[in-house]
Amino acid sequence: MPRLRNSSILVVLAGLSTLFVFIYVKLLPDLGSFSDDLTGGLQHHNERVRVPPGESAINNPAVENRIHNQGNLQVEAGVRQNIDTNQIKQDFKPQKKVEEEDDDDNVGLKGWNFLWNKGNSGKDGNEENDVCKKRRAIKRFKSMATSFGKKFYENVPIFVNSSNLHFPESQEFQLPFGIDGSEDKFLDALKVLTKTDLPTEITNASCSRCIIVGSGGIIKDKKLGSTIDKYDIVMRVNGGLVYGYESDVGSRTTLRVSHPEGAPIRLDDYDPDAMFVLVVFKAPDIEWAKRVAASEKADFSDIKGGFWKGVARSVPKQPEKFRILSPAIVKETAFEHVKFPSFEGKMFKNVPTTGTVAIVMAIRLCDTVDVAGFGFDFRNPHSPLHYYENTPMSVVRHLKTHDLTLEKEFLRDLVEHRVINDLTGGLSWI
Incomplete structure (x- = not known):
């Protein structure tokens, strides 16, 4: 009996070995x-x-x-x-x-x-x-907002015109979160800035791929210039320079999103074919856009205390190249998404940065949105704040109107929920 049992075991083992070889040769590659x-x-x-x-x-x-x-x-x-x-x-x-x-x-x-x-x-x-x-960006943005219990503005206008000036979400507060008290200034400016349509690069594209190039020092030496220039839409923020930095930030500009104090001073720093999108933070900003669009060298001597630093007196663009961003976008960004306290619409430490406003605008304009040059590396306070100058990172801690702590959480959420993609990685550690 022991010998028979051993023979049976050998037969079973031989069968298992054959089966194993069959699985290895015939089936394993498909697994x-x-x-x-x-x-x-x-x-x-x-x-x-x-x-x-x-x-x-x-x-x-x-x-x-x-x-x-x-x-x-x-x-x-x-x-x-x-x-x-x-x-x-x-x-x-x-x-x-x-x-x-x-x-x-x-x-x-x-x-x-x-x-x-x-x-x-x-x-x-x-x-x-x-x-x-x-429509990838806007669908994911809406999904993210809904999942967080945040309000999402349906059909919000991107650029101000006479017919959408009284959009419901623009009525409640004064600038920069609404038009209350500034209606006449907007209407007066629209007599000069008559074009309010979207860029043709977006309206004519079957699917628009956009990149927003921030001015952060993190983009320096990344050599992203050739990659940036391949996008359908290239947006730049405030005074982000191009000339001399093409290897890192590219050479094309489709839209420049800025407020007066952030706009480049030198004429050579403007792309004459690019659209200038004004983010209005205060009433003098509207007057600035109207004057620089109508004059080769505007005079602002009659506007006392209107700007916190020197502003460009000339922007080499025809009036049809200017647009005014809807204050509803600023309000939505600040109070619904970043979740700043409203302070009943008064400006305090509740104003989103121009870069974050530009990202929210791009999400509503473009099918896909990438960013580069965003992020404040507080771990290295002596690192450059901007790629084109040596101002240290530490200065942003003393800003009076921006709360970067809340804002950075919002931007990081956009990346983590795949609403936007961050080419330079700065939004993962800010």
Whole structure:
């Protein structure tokens, strides 16, 4: 009996060995499509390499190596499985199509960022072949606001015109959160600034991909210039310089979003074809825009105490290149999203920065929104605040009208909920 039992055991083991070999040879290669594979050797050839939150996808050797190595592993697996390795390599190239953003946000994450889905070609994102998700930014923004119990303004106007001046959300407060007491000044300015339509680069695009270039020192030496210039819309904030810094910030400008004190002083720092979007914080700002649009050299000597620093007396643009941002956008940004205290509409430490207002504007204008040059690195108080000057980071701690603590949480939420993508990574540690 012992000998028979041992023989039976040997037969069973031999059968199991045969089954194991069959599974290994015939079935194991297909399991990579359905199982988690920590080594990467069994990954399905449609798997995409994604950048962890807080990392930049541009000029990131770790990311490039992951893309390159994963591609090689999959091609090697293809040779063993006799599948078309050329098709695998093609799958790693950016897809050439425009897609509607999925209503299910979890499904929509498949195409988060074309920069994160770029293939082993090693080229930067935002090329003709890249996937652009239509209305991705605004859908995710609304979803995020709803999940946080925040109010989302439906059909809010972007630029002020005579017909939308009395938009309900603009009525309650004075500037910068509403038009109360300034209606006549707006109407007077609109007699000069007669154009109020959206940029043709947005209205004519099947899917608009926008980047907002902030002035933060974090963008210095990142060499993002060529990548930035490939976007459909390039927005710049306040006095962000271009000439002499093209390798880092690009050379194109579609819109410059600024208030009078932030606008460049030198004429050479303006792109004559770019649109100037005025963010109104106080009544003299409206008068400034009207005068610089109507005169080659405006005079502001009669406006006493209207500006907290010197302002440009000339902006080399025709009146049709100016737009006035709706105060409803500033109000929504401040009180609904950043959650500043309203102080009954009075200005205190509750005014959003121009950069944050520009981001909210872009989310409503563009299908996809990326940012670069944003973030205050308080860990390094002596690091440069702006890429074009040596003012230290520490000065922002003494601002009287901006609460950067609340604002940074809002911006970080935008990144974490994939409403926007941060190319320079500054919003993960601010």
